[in-house]
Amino acid sequence: MPLKSLGFSKGYLFDVYHTEDKIYLWIKTDSGDSLLFFDSYRPVIYAKGAVPILRKLVRRLHELDALGDDPKFEKRKLFYENKFTDVLKLTISKPSVLSKITKKLYALYGRFDIYHSDIDVPTSYMFQKGLFPLCELKLAYTPTEEGRKIRKIKCLSAVSDLEYKIPSFRQLYMRLEKSHRIGFQSNPLILETDQNSYRLKTDKPKDLLLEIDSILQKEDPDIIFSMYGDHTIFPKLFYYSEKVGFLPSFDRDKTAPIRRHITTKGTSYFTYGNIVFRAPSYPLFGRWHIDSANSFVYKEAYLPGIVELARLSRLPIQRMARASTGKALTYIETDVALRRGYLVPWQKSAVEAPKTALQLLEADKGGLVFQPNISLGTTAENVAQLDFAQMYPRIMVNHNISPECVNCPCCESDPDAPVVPGIGYKICTKRFGIVSEALEDVLYRRAYYKRKVVEESDPEVRNVLDSKQSSLKWMLVTSFGYLGYRNAKFGRLESHESVNAFAREKLLAAKEVTEEKDYVFLHAITDSIFIRKEDSSPFSSGELEELCEEITKRTGIKIEADGIYTWLAFPPSSQDPLMPVANRYMGRFLSGNLKFRGIGARRKDLPVFIREAQMEMLEWMRNKISISDLKSTENEILSIYDKYDLLLRKGRVDWKVLLLKKSTTKELDEYEVDGATSLSMHKLRDMGIEVQAGEKIRYLVVNQSSKTKGLRYIPEEELQLSDKKTFYDRNFYRKLLASAFREVWSEFASFDNFDSLTDDQGMLPF
Numbered sequence: 001m002p003l004k005s006l007g008f009s010k011g012y013l014f015d016v017y018h019t020e021d022k023i024y025l026w027i028k029t030d031s032g033d034s035l036l037f038f039d040s041y042r043p044v045i046y047a048k049g050a051v052p053i054l055r056k057l058v059r060r061l062h063e064l065d066a067l068g069d070d071p072k073f074e075k076r077k078l079f080y081e082n083k084f085t086d087v088l089k090l091t092i093s094k095p096s097v098l099s100k101i102t103k104k105l106y107a108l109y110g111r112f113d114i115y116h117s118d119i120d121v122p123t124s125y126m127f128q129k130g131l132f133p134l135c136e137l138k139l140a141y142t143p144t145e146e147g148r149k150i151r152k153i154k155c156l157s158a159v160s161d162l163e164y165k166i167p168s169f170r171q172l173y174m175r176l177e178k179s180h181r182i183g184f185q186s187n188p189l190i191l192e193t194d195q196n197s198y199r200l201k202t203d204k205p206k207d208l209l210l211e212i213d214s215i216l217q218k219e220d221p222d223i224i225f226s227m228y229g230d231h232t233i234f235p236k237l238f239y240y241s242e243k244v245g246f247l248p249s250f251d252r253d254k255t256a257p258i259r260r261h262i263t264t265k266g267t268s269y270f271t272y273g274n275i276v277f278r279a280p281s282y283p284l285f286g287r288w289h290i291d292s293a294n295s296f297v298y299k300e301a302y303l304p305g306i307v308e309l310a311r312l313s314r315l316p317i318q319r320m321a322r323a324s325t326g327k328a329l330t331y332i333e334t335d336v337a338l339r340r341g342y343l344v345p346w347q348k349s350a351v352e353a354p355k356t357a358l359q360l361l362e363a364d365k366g367g368l369v370f371q372p373n374i375s376l377g378t379t380a381e382n383v384a385q386l387d388f389a390q391m392y393p394r395i396m397v398n399h400n401i402s403p404e405c406v407n408c409p410c411c412e413s414d415p416d417a418p419v420v421p422g423i424g425y426k427i428c429t430k431r432f433g434i435v436s437e438a439l440e441d442v443l444y445r446r447a448y449y450k451r452k453v454v455e456e457s458d459p460e461v462r463n464v465l466d467s468k469q470s471s472l473k474w475m476l477v478t479s480f481g482y483l484g485y486r487n488a489k490f491g492r493l494e495s496h497e498s499v500n501a502f503a504r505e506k507l508l509a510a511k512e513v514t515e516e517k518d519y520v521f522l523h524a525i526t527d528s529i530f531i532r533k534e535d536s537s538p539f540s541s542g543e544l545e546e547l548c549e550e551i552t553k554r555t556g557i558k559i560e561a562d563g564i565y566t567w568l569a570f571p572p573s574s575q576d577p578l579m580p581v582a583n584r585y586m587g588r589f590l591s592g593n594l595k596f597r598g599i600g601a602r603r604k605d606l607p608v609f610i611r612e613a614q615m616e617m618l619e620w621m622r623n624k625i626s627i628s629d630l631k632s633t634e635n636e637i638l639s640i641y642d643k644y645d646l647l648l649r650k651g652r653v654d655w656k657v658l659l660l661k662k663s664t665t666k667e668l669d670e671y672e673v674d675g676a677t678s679l680s681m682h683k684l685r686d687m688g689i690e691v692q693a694g695e696k697i698r699y700l701v702v703n704q705s706s707k708t709k710g711l712r713y714i715p716e717e718e719l720q721l722s723d724k725k726t727f728y729d730r731n732f733y734r735k736l737l738a739s740a741f742r743e744v745w746s747e748f749a750s751f752d753n754f755d756s757l758t759d760d761q762g763m764l765p766f
Helices: 053-061 095-101 103-110 121-129 205-219 229-244 294-314 317-322 325-339 357-363 392-400 434-453 459-484 493-516 543-555 607-623 627-632 634-650 676-686 718-719 730-745
Strands: 007-019 020-028 034-040 046-051 071-079 084-091 112-115 138-142 150-156 170-177 191-192 198-200 221-227 267-271 274-278 287-290 379-388 520-525 528-532 559-569 585-589 594-597 661-663 695-702 713-715
Touching: 007 034, 007 170, 007 317, 020 121, 034 493, 046 053, 053 084, 053 112, 053 676, 084 634, 121 325, 170 205, 170 229, 191 205, 198 205, 205 229, 229 287, 287 294, 287 317, 294 325, 294 357, 294 434, 325 434, 325 459, 357 493, 357 607, 379 392, 379 493, 379 543, 392 434, 392 459, 434 459, 493 520, 493 528, 493 543, 543 559, 559 594, 585 607, 594 607, 594 695, 607 634, 607 730, 627 634, 661 676, 676 695, 676 713, 676 718, 695 718
Parallel strands: 034 150, 170 221, 221 287
Antiparallel strands: 007 020, 007 138, 020 034, 046 084, 046 112, 071 084, 138 150, 170 191, 191 198, 267 274, 379 528, 379 559, 520 528, 559 585, 585 594, 661 695, 695 713
């Protein structure tokens, strides 16, 4: 090829997606331009099974014209068995058939194993080319009638880089003025940039689309951040576009054959004891669309956190924004497996080994918890909290806990193989686990970012670093659960049980060390312990450092002092006033900072007004150094309570801060009791609004004791559309306020009867 026919470009990999065997790449140049290129790519999968079954599979792929090359047998290494086997290599020219193969795996073909078939095509392409989202790259291309055809591509940065540049992006924010459930009827659409704000009427679809297009042409955003964009805004806008025959410039790509299936119905699924709702997905092509209401990572770590996880997992940015941190970890583990030459199964293939009842009793245990010792009191002074640093993922790294390494065939009869305490599982000594290697890098990166946050003086840079470490924290939090998750690709219950066994042993070892050194052991939960001296005197300089060094030496996992509380309280259970709750406490550090867990101020289901009231009480408590300081100035916190109580009694509280938020646990027709949630859902249905299981609703308590069900609660949407004077149940909210006050003050109060703080004075209008 003559050199003059080639073009060259350099920049950052902004977006990557595919239509069958064609991959599209958007490059963001240093000058801010966005350029589109395309490449050809045919993913490779492998199949293992009886020859007649494999022949049926090949025949079907030929019928679908989905084979890009002749099938051939190769020797590849199995993940769990760690040995080579013969598998059939299949080059797929129509990646859309991959989902059909896995969905109908047994029904159509009979029993066989398939590998690499469920790796996302853009991610598979990036694996093969050594690329990742926002990597720096340079490429050579040929201009064609279809566009810029990539001839050569080279990555100029590495996934392992800790210091990397995130290009600057033009951003636009999109939301509806009122609740997203009201839809577009009398609900203006708000578009905002750093410089401009637009309020668009939504009653005339074509005019609305033309206005949006004009704004997009003018602002040309790289990223559109929305609130409920996936759930409501984009489905409606794309529906309008089909109806009137005009599509605004949401996508920069005008060449790829992009098709969208418009749906407003999300999915509801059960996980960890909860029903979770996931909205449909509406990514854009050549721009990013990130729905802040449909992205866990964005809520916790913002854009830098999404970028960090996307780089490590090689999931495109918009895919990562909508994915869980567990999915990101699975792709990081997949990367490790591919680099080692393993066959990656399309689903979890290691089932739990049979156990006797006694073995099940010994192995099937969770983390260790010591209830707060109420014989020593529910309040204490000069209490130290010691925390293990990322205990569970660190156990998985230190002890090589990975699904292929627990009770592996190669070490089953090895008498020198390490044994899991209490349950007797053996751990492989011949290879380092996939999960262990993946987590080792994540732990290192998070420790680096946390250290840099402390050292950094620029607040903007510090916020970016903090977002990165926060995203990695949540990945580490989910890493343990994924070991036992039934659908985890790299999961196995025995490895999950092994981590718990080691964790229990290490917490017990920490308890033993503290008691050997004559400290009073107050409480422990999973990876934290609370101790004080016998006489509750302050800790001297170096005492805790020496204790932490001994525990670290004994357990092999670093433990550090989270802080020393000048006072610490364990609020009682609402069911039993004499029984504290293990994960509920609050206290003031020597630094003056307050730490609290499990109380109302951290609950998102409580009204903003109640949380703000409790936060003001906590802020007042933060300034009191000792328990005697708290008790001697009780009149001050009572005056804070009285201030908020008076606002409720006088009806001076805006209904917007009195809304309670609840998650729906089932479809409306499945509710058997007429509680606040079901009655609010009934009202929404009467308004033409359907709520799926797992969605969150907000409502105002109007008259909880009314005999007429329809007068007890009003959903937020009805309030937004009503111009009538609104009432709230004063008694209900005053009791809620008293309960929040009791939660933080009952351990210090000079009185027992918090119910006397409220009385019945009827309802007041706004």
